Amino acid sequence: MATQYKTLINGEMRHTDNWLDVLNPATEKVVGQVPACGAEELDSAVLAAREAFKKWKTSSFEERQAACLAISAAIKENAEELYRLLTSEQGKPHAQAKSEIFGAAGLAKAQSTLKLEDEIIEDSDSRLHRHRRVPVGVVGGIVPWNFPVSMAIQKIVPALMAGCTIVLKPSPFTPLTTLRIAELIADKVPAGTVNIITGEDSLGPLITGHPGIDKITFTGSTATGKKIMEGASDDLKRITLELGGNDASIVLPDADPKKVAEQLFWSSFMNAGQVCIAAKRVYIHEDIYDELSQAIADYAKNVVVGDGAEQGTGVGPIQNKKQYERVLELIKDAKDNGYKFLLGGDQDPSGSGYFVPLTILDNPPEDARIVAEEQFGPVMPLMKFKDEDEVIARANASEYGLAGAVWTSNPDKGVEIAEKLETGTVWINEFMHLSPFAPFGGHKHSGFGAEYGKEGLKEFTYPQVISIKRDNVPA
DSSP states (O other): OOOBOOEEETTEEEOOSSEEEEEETTTTEEEEEEEOOOHHHHHHHHHHHHHHHHHHTTOOHHHHHHHHHHHHHHHHHTHHHHHHHHHHHHOOOHHHHHHHHHHHHHHHHHHTTOOOOOEEEEESSSEEEEEEEEEOOEEEEEOOSSSHHHHHHHHHHHHHHTTOEEEEEOOTTSOHHHHHHHHHHTTTSOTTTEEEOOOOTTHHHHHHHOTTOOEEEEESOHHHHHHHHHHHGGGTOEEEEEOOOOEEEEEOTTSOHHHHHHHHHHHHHGGGGOOTTSEEEEEEETTTHHHHHHHHHHHHTTSEESOTTSTTEEEOOOSSHHHHHHHHHHHHHHHHTTOEEEEOOOOOTTSSSOOOOOEEEESOOTTSHHHHSOOOSSEEEEEEEOSHHHHHHHHHOSSEESEEEEEOSOHHHHHHHHTTSOSSEEEESOOSOOOTTSOBOOEETTEESOBSHHHHHHTTEEEEEEEEEOSOOOO
16 A cells, blocks of 8 residues: 555644545656545644744744754755655656755755844934834645645745745645655644645645635746636735746857757756756757757767666656646647657657657747747757847747846856846856745746745735834924
């Protein structure tokens, strides 16, 4: 029988009569079961969070920091168990799972240092005018399946540091590691401050519409984000949305193909391409296009696609069947339209596991689905460009604006181009680097609000101004 994991409500690990199976995407076998929570369990979790909020909102910075450091320590001390469990449910290779677990512990530690100080706007004979931030209340957090642990932490920790309490819902595809962490921290944070419940996707709208929840923080698709905005509008819930991206990388003619080929590969294929900030459109200047595209394809041929638990695997499976079928559909569309492949393009779906061969397309048109849509899989379209104005226009011609990158031997030129890109984050000669102290958020259809840093912490608060009129005004 598969291991059964319990939810965390009001400091207690609980279960329901009904269970959901969680599959290993590399084998399609059940690796665990979790409670199928519904309205009753959600009500209990929200009630616990509301009761805990009464005290937690007045807690000191030191109390909040201690709770978050305890979360960080619990993750770090159990890292080996957690990263192996993460691979079994998410599919990513052990090395990448290990990086996520230790990264989550580090994120919790770093964000526990964030503090929003009061600001004196006016201190005169006539008035003392003070601006402060106060916690918004109970937070509903909804986490996706591609980075389930790190994204859970980036919602839990700033919520606690702001003085909020939280009810968190992991994806039904990847809830196991999060519930194991819940078990590890159940007696290390005040009861009710952190509640973690699991359920089908239908649980999400119940969270969004629950009258006892004051704010929603969601990471996932743009389509779902729009539904959350609509659902949250009934009682004007505050929202933070980190949504889809169709991130463009621009490689200038002065970039060294030998130096950037490997980095460009991983900027697209890390976590089997299931990264919101992965390079999903790669524009290469025509002067170096042939050399660099071939170098990327040559590097890819030596990367092993397989079970993330097996030594030597570089790229694991797609996490779930629905996304697997969507990626195959996009590849089939490219083949049907006669686009050229430098690598991949074939698929035998008869075997077990949601494996997609590494796929690199050679200069497909801008209106190809494989270019215009977010692939979220191990597919990399490479496109030629001639001049800067052209490629900037092409990069910006998207409804998304999450992240992007510029590759060049001249960082000043990279910055010049970066400032013209309509995205929330732009990297120069690197990819996927996020600082816990720098705000991260999207433009256009890629999101609403920010995460990380003090800007992210503010998302869990209201501004409040206290103005004191003084009597000692000179005549």
